[in-house]
Every structure is written in structure tokens, then in C-alpha cells.
Amino acid sequence: GENVEQHPSTLSVQEGDSAVIKCTYSDSASNYFPWYKQELGKGPQLIIDIRSNVGEKKDQRIAVTLNKTAKHFSLHITETQPEDSAVYFCAASRYNTDKLIFGTGTRLQVFP
Amino acid sequence: KAGVTQTPRYLIKTRGQQVTLSCSPISGHRSVSWYQQTPGQGLQFLFEYFSETQRNKGNFPGRFSGRQFSNSRSEMNVSTLELGDSALYLCASTDRGTTYGYTFGSGTRLTVV
Numbered sequence: 621g622e623n624v625e626q627h628p629s630t631l632s633v634q635e636g637d638s639a640v641i642k643c644t645y646s647d648s649a650s651n652y653f654p655w656y657k658q659e660l661g662k663g664p665q666l667i668i669d670i671r672s673n674v675g676e677k678k679d680q681r682i683a684v685t686l687n688k689t690a691k692h693f694s695l696h697i698t699e700t701q702p703e704d705s706a707v708y709f710c711a712a713s714r715y716n717t718d719k720l721i722f723g724t725g726t727r728l729q730v731f732p
Numbered sequence: 733k734a735g736v737t738q739t740p741r742y743l744i745k746t747r748g749q750q751v752t753l754s755c756s757p758i759s760g761h762r763s764v765s766w767y768q769q770t771p772g773q774g775l776q777f778l779f780e781y782f783s784e785t786q787r788n789k790g791n792f793p794g795r796f797s798g799r800q801f802s803n804s805r806s807e808m809n810v811s812t813l814e815l816g817d818s819a820l821y822l823c824a825s826t827d828r829g830t831t832y833g834y835t836f837g838s839g840t841r842l843t844v845v
Contacts, residue, residue, distance in 0.1 A: 654833050663736075663822050663836035664775070709775065717763060717826050719788050720834065722775035 622647045624712050626723025634731055639697045641726045643710035646691070650712040653686060653693045654720070658707045667708075668695070700730045734759065736837035738823050744843045750811040753840045757804050757825030763787075764806040765834065766798060769820040778821075781806050813844045 623646040633639050645653075651672035656664035670677045670684045670693065677684050681700075686693040693712075697704055707727050711720040737756040745751050757764050765788075766778040777790040781800035798808040804825075810817055820841050824834035 652833070656836075661838070663824075663838045666833055666835070669833055711775075717833065719765065719777040719780060719790065720767075720775075721777075722767075724774050 622650075622712075622721045624710060624721050624723040626710050626726060628726060629724065630727045630729070632729045632731065633700050635700060635702060637700055639700055639704070639728055639730075641695045641708055641710065641728075642692065643694070643712075643723050644690075644692050645712040645721070647712065647714070647721070648691070649714050650691075650721075652713045652715055652718070653684070654711050654713075655682075655684060655695050656709045656711065656722075658709065658725075664709055697728075700728075702730050702732055704728060705730045736823055736825050736835055738821075738837040738840050740840060741838065742841045742843075744845060745813050747813055747815060747844055749813050750809060751813060751842060752807050752809050753821055753823075753842070755806045755808075755823030755825075755837060757806070757823075758827075758835055761825035761827045761835075762804050763826045764800055764804065765824045765826075766806070766808050767822045767824065767836075768792075769822055769839070770818075775822070778808065810842075815844050818842060818844045 625644045654669035657667045658664045683696040707725045710723040739754045763782040765780040780788040784800045795811045800806045820839040822839045824836045
């Protein structure tokens with residue numbers, strides 16, 4: 621069935637360092653890949669997304685890359701700040717308003 | 733504009749009871765989806781409603797149901813509650829034409845005792 625694997629499950633970095641989270645999906649029909657940030661007591665918040673016709677997308681300190689052949693996509697956060705600390709989820713779907721298949725989440729801790 | 737509003741924020745129910753959760757989408761959004769979030773299973777899709785019709789359904793038992801009203805507000809119902817139904821239930825809305833995908837609410841934390 622449809623599955624999204626996400627690694628690592630936890631990630632600790634020093635403030636100012638970069639953080640990378642990787643996901644692999646199984647459904648070859650997937651063509652929309654959003655990333656969500658979830659803070660304690662809140663729902664997931666969309667931080668960036670990418671479609672299969674694009675290999676990379678950047679928004680300030682956040683970038684996402686997609687390798688459709690390998691069915692991999694990754695989130696890159698540069699110059700991390702303590703407020704980046706949260707749980708990050710990758711997801712995949714067949715289009716931007718289809719059901720989302722989520723990864724298992726990565727708890728990112730940024731130490732001052 | 734206001735985000736996705738879910739009520740109540742917290743609920744405690746007893747096994748065997750039923751529960752109804754409510755979701756008000758962002759104004760203008762006609763599609764509402766529900767997800768269950770648990771530490772063990774993560775975020776799992778329950779169902780989606782668009783224009784008062786269920787468009788898609790996840791792999792949950794029939795005890796889980798939902799509906800959508802003409803103003804796009806949605807409710808989900810869980811009957812004959814089990815301990816394993818304890819979870820954060822998240823609602824997400826989209827206008828189905830945007831490039832921005834789904835916006836999630838803060839969820840309803842359901843505890844079954």
C-alpha cells in the first residue's frame with residue numbers, strides 16, 4: 621500500500637547549523653510533497669511544498685529537493701534557530717488536494 | 733482571516749460512549765478532511781468531505797463517520813468508543829483550487845477511559 625518513510629526520527633543540532641530530513645515514498649503516482657511543522661499543542665502547519673515537475677524549491681532558510689526517479693524528497697533547513705525546534709512531517713499525495721500520506725515525523729531540537 | 737476552528741479542544745469519554753467533534757473550515761474552503769494522530773500510528777487519513785459529499789475514505793472501521801453541512805462546517809462521530817480511539821483528531825480544509833494544499837486546525841484531544 622501507500623507508504624512514506626521518514627528519517628531520522630530525532631535530530632539535534634546546534635544553533636546556526638543545518639538540518640536535513642529525508643523521506644521516501646512508495647506510490648509512484650504521487651506528485652505533491654508538502655512538509656509540515658507541528659509545535660506542541662498545535663496542528664501541523666504547512667511550511668513548504670513541491671510538485672513533481674520541480675526538482676528543488678527554496679523559501680528563505682528552507683529548501684526542499686525531490687528525486688522522482690528514486691522516490692526521495694528532503695527538507696533542508698539552514699542557519700537553524702531555537703524556534704525551529706518542533707516535529708516535522710513529510711507527506712505525499714497524488715495532487716495537492718488529495719489525501720495526504722504522512723511520514724512518521726522527525727523531532728528537531730535546536731540548541732542555543 | 734480566521735483559521736480552521738475545531739471544538740472542543742479536549743474531551744474525556746468512557747468506553748462504549750459516542751462522541752461528536754466539530755470543525756469550521758476557513759471561510760470559502762469547501763473541502764474538509766479529518767485525520768487521526770496517535771503516537772503509535774502517526775497521522776492517518778479518516779475521510780474527506782466536499783460540498784456535503786464524502787469524496788474519500790481511509791481505512792477505519794464504520795464506527796467512524798462524518799458529515800458536512802451546507803455552510804461547509806463538518807462533524808465527525810465515533811460510536812462505541814474504544815480505548816484505542818484516544819488520539820488527537822485533526823481537521824484540515826482547502827478550497828480545492830489553491831496551490832497551498834491543506835490548512836490544519838489545532839485538533840481535538842480525545843481521551844477514552
